[in-house]
Amino acid sequence: MNSTPEFFDAPERASAATALAAAFRDAFGTDPAGVWSAPGRVNLVGEHVDYTGGLCLPLALPHRTFVALNPRADGVVRVRSRQEAAGEVVVTLADVGAGSPDGWAAYVAGVPWAMGRKGFDGDLLTGGFDALVDGHVPYGSGLSSSAALECAVAVALGDLLGAPLDDAGRAALAGACVLAENVVAGANTGGMDQAASLRCHEGGAILLDTRDDTVSQVALDLAGAGLALLVVDTRAEHSHAGGEYGQRRADVERAAEILGVPTLREVDPADLDAALERVGSAPDGDVLRRRVRHAVTEIDRVARTAELLRAGRAGDVGGLLDASHDSLRDDYEVSCRELDLTVDVARAHGALGARMTGGGFGGSAIALVAADRVGAVADAVAAAFAEQDLRAPRFLAALPSEGAGRDL
Ligand code: GAF
Numbered sequence: 001m002n003s004t005p006e007f008f009d010a011p012e013r014a015s016a017a018t019a020l021a022a023a024f025r026d027a028f029g030t031d032p033a034g035v036w037s038a039p040g041r042v043n044l045v046g047e048h049v050d051y052t053g054g055l056c057l058p059l060a061l062p063h064r065t066f067v068a069l070n071p072r073a074d075g076v077v078r079v080r081s082r083q084e085a086a087g088e089v090v091v092t093l094a095d096v097g098a099g100s101p102d103g104w105a106a107y108v109a110g111v112p113w114a115m116g117r118k119g120f121d122g123d124l125l126t127g128g129f130d131a132l133v134d135g136h137v138p139y140g141s142g143l144s145s146s147a148a149l150e151c152a153v154a155v156a157l158g159d160l161l162g163a164p165l166d167d168a169g170r171a172a173l174a175g176a177c178v179l180a181e182n183v184v185a186g187a188n189t190g191g192m193d194q195a196a197s198l199r200c201h202e203g204g205a206i207l208l209d210t211r212d213d214t215v216s217q218v219a220l221d222l223a224g225a226g227l228a229l230l231v232v233d234t235r236a237e238h239s240h241a242g243g244e245y246g247q248r249r250a251d252v253e254r255a256a257e258i259l260g261v262p263t264l265r266e267v268d269p270a271d272l273d274a275a276l277e278r279v280g281s282a283p284d285g286d287v288l289r290r291r292v293r294h295a296v297t298e299i300d301r302v303a304r305t306a307e308l309l310r311a312g313r314a315g316d317v318g319g320l321l322d323a324s325h326d327s328l329r330d331d332y333e334v335s336c337r338e339l340d341l342t343v344d345v346a347r348a349h350g351a352l353g354a355r356m357t358g359g360g361f362g363g364s365a366i367a368l369v370a371a372d373r374v375g376a377v378a379d380a381v382a383a384a385f386a387e388q389d390l391r392a393p394r395f396l397a398a399l400p401s402e403g404a405g406r407d408l
Pocket residue numbers: 043046047048049050051189190191192193240358359360
């Protein structure tokens with residue numbers, strides 16, 4: 001089997017936007033009011049803790065979802081995607097609500113619905129719009145293609161409404177996108193992906209504190225340190241709406257209840273043993289112990305990773321990434337064969353650290369590697385997949401990129 005690694009490159013932003021505006025004219029017979037885009041993300045560390053008050057350290061990818069959009073006045077959203085062969089989806093805004101519409105249009109039509117419920121105001125939220133979508137965040141790869149779509153629509157609507165697009169304004173848009181995802185799309189996810197897509201800046205990650213939604217920028221000069229962050233899209237199927245994600249969320253909520261705290265963020269790592277003993281006496285105590293151990297140690301790893309990065313020691317974070325993966329695999333049980341294989345092979349071929357990223361159960365892994373080892377690690381991972389008759393993985397370079405914004 002051929003195992004030459006396939007790299008998934010991001011298109012140049014300005015030309016993608018210009019091409020989409022032209023395609024919008026062909027599709028709808030009029031110019032769009034503008035073109036906006038929002039990126040996918042990888043999370044450096046801090047996985048499955050954004051729904052329990054934890055810290056995360058995501059960065060925006062150069063891979064973006066673009067949307068060309070034009071307001072209407074009849075309460076209808078008409079949306080097409082350059083990637084969806086099925087054609088146009090037409091949604092009446094008055095019909096949007098829990099679980100409706102279904103499919104990918106939920107991530108478009110759910111956004112004005114949620115913005116209206118989050119205090120945004122303007123005719124555009126009820127008048128509707130025509131939209132043409134062009135997605136360059138690999139779909140279903142755990143790299144937040146759905147958040148990128150929501151956030152591209154949100155930044156377009158926010159911009160047209162004249163809402164502030166400073167960090168506070170972006171935090172408000174992110175909140176609306178999470179509401180759309182939780183209620184309209186029916187996926188009970190946390191807020192990390194939307195925060196990353198809207199609030200990241202080129203050249204850095206954000207340290208997101210999900211207890212109060214505050215963000216601080218963390219510079220990430222990997223190239224300056226002779227390093228690169230390689231993303232491996234294992235192409236193993238994953239789904240968040242699926243029961244496993246919701247089950248993990250329910251586990252940590254129940255553990256917090258037993259411990260008498262609002263979230264597991266409240267558990268001091270120094271008191272972890274006592275907390276484990278307490279949850280261990282519940283009927284499913286063994287499972288809860290492992291979930292709590294993951295969350296508490298993971299939050300601590302994020303704080304330590306951010307500290308090292310701020311001290312200019314990116315080369316020293318590998319051990320923390322490794323420990324994160326091991327915890328997600330053994331204690332949180334959200335990894336899978338393809339993710340473990342990627343991580344093992346990357347480590348064996350010189351990665352400083354490697355871990356699954358995103359929700360898991362498939363999707364993508366990241367490997368922190370010396371810049372001159374990227375090709376060798378990608379070759380080795382591709383060869384290992386071929387050897388085990390697995391679908392060929394794809395590779396992306398995670399260059400810390402700019403959050404959502406207007407392109408045209
Ligand atoms: C998915 C979710 F959408 C995020 O909110 C987060 O929980 C992540 O999985 C795991 O860290 O991407």
